[in-house]
Amino acid sequence: MLRLIAGLEDPDEGDIVLEGIRINDIDPKDRNIAMVFQSYAVYPHMTVYGNIEFPLRMRKIPENERKRKVREVAELLGITHLLEKKAWQLSGGEQQRVALARALVRDPKLFLLDEPLSNLDAKLRTRLRFELRRLLHDELKITTLYVTHDQVEAMTMADRIAIMNQGSLVQVDTPFEIFNRPRNIFVATFVGTPSMNLLKAEVINQHTISLNGFIINVKKKLEIRPGRIILGIRPQHLTVTSDGTGFRCRVTGFENLGEEVILRLDTSREEIQVVAPWRVLRKIIPGQELTVRPIDKLYMFSEDSSELLAVIEPNEYTIPL
Secondary structure, eight states: OHHHHHTSSOOSSSOOEETTEEOTTSOGGGSOEEEEOTTOOOOTTSBHHHHHHHHHHHTTOOHHHHHHHHHHHHHHTTOGGGTTSBGGGSOHHHHHHHHHHHHHTTOOSEEEEESTTTTSOHHHHHHHHHHHIIIIIIISOOEEEEEOSOHHHHHHHOSSEEEEETTEEEEEEOHHHHHHSOSBHHHHHHSSSSOOEEEEEEEEETTEEEETTEEEEESSOOOSOSEEEEEEEOGGGEEEESSSOSEEEEEEEEEEOSSEEEEEEEOSSOEEEEEEEGGGGGTOOTTOEEEEEEOSOEEEEETTTOBEEEEEOGGGEEOOO
């Protein structure tokens, strides 16, 4: 998709429109679109200054104007002290900033970023994620199309998220709507850490759901035919109960994250995950049986199409004691 928008490939059909103008037949160099590749693609034989200046030289911008623009963008990205270094002498984070500077110096109408943080270590990735958002969105206000496989990057950086699967656009929405009203199982399990639990369930009637014998009473009338469904529950929306209410599980393992723990549980039909406070580790050992119950949203998906059928809010259902 990025290559199509940039003009590096031709679409088989349809139009690419930028600021109300069809750009399918406009030469890539005339589209005023800047692209930052996953590999950064900085020129190793050039200095940082030479890398940033290069697109301006290609456009035959006067030398004084080139110097001013390079200094401005280098200062903006905090790489002024690197201008005389060769690109091969830089760290991954520094090369990433140089690639961004080389794109920014052109004053583009549109930014295309292809997983620009994927080659960086986790700590630097987290810091630059915030800086990129602040720079592109808050300061420069440049429309940016950012490709990532990291759903945390998408959720924290985007105004709108477009989720694609097998070349098809599945859902385009705000991060809030993507998380709270996923269109289908693919979106539901792609967004959120840990991934949403999917359990086989059955709609008994318009007010009752059975989860392997565990009954959920729904206050509102379900506009769904009786039959089998997939019930989605996020790991954060399940709690370990002390009074025995809920469905029974066996502990198969856990991941200790410090403040919280991710429990891995076997329901005899599926494996599920539950995010719980770290103190539960004092009472839980692998192989132990316990009960868990939902305390927040329930997502009902079609077993056949995997499409979202309904979202049940926590005040819209009860669990019999």
